[in-house]
Each structure stands twice: as C-alpha cells, then as structure tokens.
Amino acid sequence: MDGIGPMLYEGKAKKIFAAGRSDQVVQYFKDDATAFNAEKRGTIVNKGVVNNKVSERLFKLLEERGVLTHFLERLSDREMLTKKVTIVPVEVVVRNVVAGSLAKRLGLQVGDAIEPAIVEFYYKNDALGDPLVNDDHLRLMNVATPAVLRELRELAHRVNTVLKPFFAERKMQLVDFKLEFGVYHNKLILADEISPDTCRLWDMATGESMDKDRFRKDMGKIEEAYQEVLKRVCG
Numbered sequence: 001m002d003g004i005g006p007m008l009y010e011g012k013a014k015k016i017f018a019a020g021r022s023d024q025v026v027q028y029f030k031d032d033a034t035a036f037n038a039e040k041r042g043t044i045v046n047k048g049v050v051n052n053k054v055s056e057r058l059f060k061l062l063e064e065r066g067v068l069t070h071f072l073e074r075l076s077d078r079e080m081l082t083k084k085v086t087i088v089p090v091e092v093v094v095r096n097v098v099a100g101s102l103a104k105r106l107g108l109q110v111g112d113a114i115e116p117a118i119v120e121f122y123y124k125n126d127a128l129g130d131p132l133v134n135d136d137h138l139r140l141m142n143v144a145t146p147a148v149l150r151e152l153r154e155l156a157h158r159v160n161t162v163l164k165p166f167f168a169e170r171k172m173q174l175v176d177f178k179l180e181f182g183v184y185h186n187k188l189i190l191a192d193e194i195s196p197d198t199c200r201l202w203d204m205a206t207g208e209s210m211d212k213d214r215f216r217k218d219m220g221k222i223e224e225a226y227q228e229v230l231k232r233v234c235g
C-alpha cells in the first residue's frame with residue numbers, strides 16, 4: 001500500500017505502522033496469541049486474517065448503527081487502515097453471561113444469564129496485570145473523568161445492543177467482550193479490534209467455545225473455531 005511507514009508500536013497481537021497521513025495508522029494483525037497476562041504464548045495459524053476480517057465486518061456494522069469507530073479501510077488480509085487515536089488505558093468489558101474472571105471472582109455459576117448486561121472497567125497496565133477498577137480509582141489516577149466514564153459505559157451498552165443480536169442470528173451467543181476506546185479530534189471513538197480474541201462466543205447449538213478460551217484452556221480445534229467464526233460473520 002502507498003504510504004506504509006515505519007513501525008510505531010508492537011503489541012502482543014498487533015503491530016502499528018505509520019500511514020500516509022499523520023492522523024492515520026495501519027494495524028497489522030499477527031498470529032501470535034497470549035493469555036494470562038502473556039504467561040502463556042503460542043500461535044494460532046491465520047488468526048490475524050480472521051481477526052482483521054471479523055473486526056472489519058463488526059466496525060462497519062457499528063458505524064451503520066451510529067457508533068463511531070477508528071475503522072477506515074481493510075488494506076489486505078492482515079492490514080487495516082485506521083484513524084490514529086490516543087488510547088484511553090481502560091479495558092471496557094461487557095458481560096451478558098457469567099464466565100471467566102467474573103465466575104471466579106464472585107463464585108457465580110458459569111453460563112448464568114446476566115440481565116441487563118453489566119460493564120466493568122480494567123486499568124490497562126501489564127505490570128499490574130490489568131486490575132479491575134471502579135470509577136473512583138480511574139478518577140484518582142487521572143485516567144478518565146466521570147463524564148468520560150459515563151460515555152464509555154453508554155457506548156459499551158450501545159455496542160452490545162448491536163452485536164448481541166448480530167451474533168445470535170449467526171447462532172453464536174455473545175457471552176462477553178472487551179472494548180478499547182481512543183480519542184480522535186477530541187471525540188471518543190471505538191478502537192482496537194473486536195474478534196474471537198476479545199469476545200467469548202458460544203455455539204448456540206452445542207454450547208462449545210468458539211474463541212480464545214480454546215487456546216487459554218488447551219481445548220484443541222482452535223484454528224477451526226476461528227475459521228468458523230469468520231464463516232458465520234463474513235460468509
């Protein structure tokens with residue numbers, strides 16, 4: 001592509017490159033997989049391609065429904081042109097069903113419905129292991145104002161309102177997911193990715209995991225699950 005510049009940043013699952021314009025970047029999706037704060041590492045063949053295409057589809061859907069995102073254009077199998085944002089260091093998790101850390105922390109039954117959906121904030125900080133935080137903690141650390149947190153929560157619920165039925169129509173239960181937001185020209189917009197790396201998706205027919213839990217828990221058929229999500233979302 002015209003104008004791909006030097007690498008600006010390398011994360012666990014993506015690399016970020018400069019683009020032709022200073023207010024845009026290129027996200028490159030890798031096959032590298034990590035879990036448990038990078039204690040577990042591996043590769044999921046063609047994960048990058050799946051996550052790029054699934055994210056494209058979901059960002060386009062969200063834009064159609066009035067949610068602003070950083071998505072501009074998919075450039076290739078593994079590259080996406082996006083607006084260059086300043087990431088808010090908060091992982092915004094939305095939960096429709098009890099699973100993962102919520103089940104562990106509160107002793108709740110995995111699979112129980114959460115109605116209405118709940119939103120949690122985690123402070124994005126690898127050294128601290130991304131701790132669960134509340135609004136007061138984020139305000140104390142000058143990470144986000146109460147107004148920004150209110151907006152993050154509202155946007156997260158709106159995204160859930162769009163994505164939950166979209167996945168259900170494709171026979172996948174959207175159990176939970178993680179969003180990241182960024183500031184672009186003084187506006188909060190959805191950034192990062194939405195993919196089987198960042199969502200829990202359960203097959204509605206079998207209850208089987210179709211997401212990164214297969215990697216986290218060594219359940220096998222990881223590549224197959226990612227390809228099936230791609231097929232159902234983009235096919």
Ligand code: UDP
Pocket residue numbers: 091093099100101102130176177178197198199200212
């Ligand atoms: N999640 C993520 N990145 C993280 C932590 C969580 O994408 O660093 C996603 C995860 O895939 C799941 C949701 O956020 O869909 C809730 O994760 P949870 O808090 O249950 O943590 P986990 O048990 O996955 O570590």
